[in-house]
Structures are given as structure tokens and as C-alpha cells.
Amino acid sequence: MSQPIEELLRDLKSADEEIRERATQGLWEMWFMQKGMQGLQVLRQSQMMADSGNIRQAELMLTQLILSQPDFVEAWNRRAVLFYMQGDYKRSIKDCLKAISLNPYHFGAIHGLGLCYAAIGNYSEAIATFHRALEIQPFSLTNQKLILECTAMLN
Structure with missing residues (x-):
């Protein structure tokens, strides 16, 4: 049986790396399975389409999924990743x-x-956003590093 979301979110803040990783x-x-199989x-x-270079088809599939399931968070997130990879920020x-x-807890x-x-x-907005991610995943070295890099870009 899977853990309740509150427990998983709490476990992200654990000092134990294994507990954080499991969470x-x-x-x-949970996010990928929101709409079942x-x-x-x-x-x-x-993802397979995108990996094989068929970005347009991957985008169409995600857009159709979003249109049919507008509350499917991971569909929005995956399409955001696709746009990011294309430089369409x-x-x-x-x-x-x-x-x-x-x-609001989707750290990805x-x-x-x-x-x-x-x-x-927009480094100041980036810094604020990475700080927001750290509120959910305080041990994320990636976000800590990005905050430092963006802060250096401001100076």
C-alpha cells in the first residue's frame, strides 16, 4: 500500500537520505499514476517519441492528453519539459x-x-523559485547549487 502524500512530503525533509529518496x-x-495505466x-x-527525436508527435500526444484530462498535473509538467528542451521557455x-x-508541491x-x-x-525570479523548491526538498543540492549560480549572475 502506498503512503499518504502528507507522509511522503514530510519524508522529503528527513535527515535520512534513503527515506528522502523513497519519498x-x-x-x-503517484504523479505519473494520477490517471492510472x-x-x-x-x-x-x-517520452519515447521525444527520445527518438519526434518532438512534434510527443507534443501532440501530451496536448491531447491535457485536453482530455486537464487536471493531469504530470501531463502539463512533461509538456513543460518538452518546451524547455526546445528552448521555448x-x-x-x-x-x-x-x-x-x-x-503546489510538485517540486519537479x-x-x-x-x-x-x-x-x-530572470535570475532573481529563478532564485525565488529554487528557494520555493527547497521548502519542499530542503536537501536538494541541485537547487542549492542553482541558487548560488543565479546569485553570481546578479553581481
Whole structure:
């Protein structure tokens, strides 16, 4: 039986790395499985399309999934990742914000939003966003490092 989300979110703050890792995996699993096997299958297929270079098809699949399941947070997040990978930061930001509005604890979407802000040179917004991600995952070395890098860019 899976842990309740509150417990997983609390475990992200544990001093024990193994507990944090398990919680992280548990949350990703929960998010990917939000719409059951059918939703998961579309996410996987779109990822395979993207990995094989068929970005347009991957985007179409995710857009159709979003249209049919507008509350499917991971579909928004995956499309945001796709846009980010293409350098389309404006559209990625929009999808990240939608994912976060649906799930304010989605550290992946929050991290992605910070990456977008950094990519467009909005370092103070990036720093604030990475700090927000650290509130959920205080031990994230990646977000800590990105805060330092963005802070250096301000000077």
C-alpha cells in the first residue's frame, strides 16, 4: 500500500537520505499514476517519441492528453519539459505554472520553472523559485547549487 502524500512530503525533509529518496520516488510514482495505466501509457509513449527525436508527435500526444484530462498535473509538467528542451521557455513557464497551480508541491515543476527563469536571464525570479523548491526538498543540492549560480549572475 502506498503512503499518504502528507507522509511522503514530510519524508522529503528527513535527515535520512534513503527515506528522502523513497519519498521522492513515491511522489513521482503517484504523479505519473494520477490517471492510472492509461495516462501513464501516454506519458511513456510521448517520452519515447521525444527520445527518438519526434518532438512534434510527443507534443501532440501530451496536448491531447491535457485536453482530455486537464487536471493531469504530470501531463502539463512533461509538456513543460518538452518546451524547455526546445528552448521555448515562455510556453514551458506557462505549463509549469499550470502544473504548480494544480499541485503546489510538485517540486519537479517548480524546479523546471526556476530553470526557465534562469534560461531567460530572470535570475532573481529563478532564485525565488529554487528557494520555493527547497521548502519542499530542503536537501536538494541541485537547487542549492542553482541558487548560488543565479546569485553570481546578479553581481
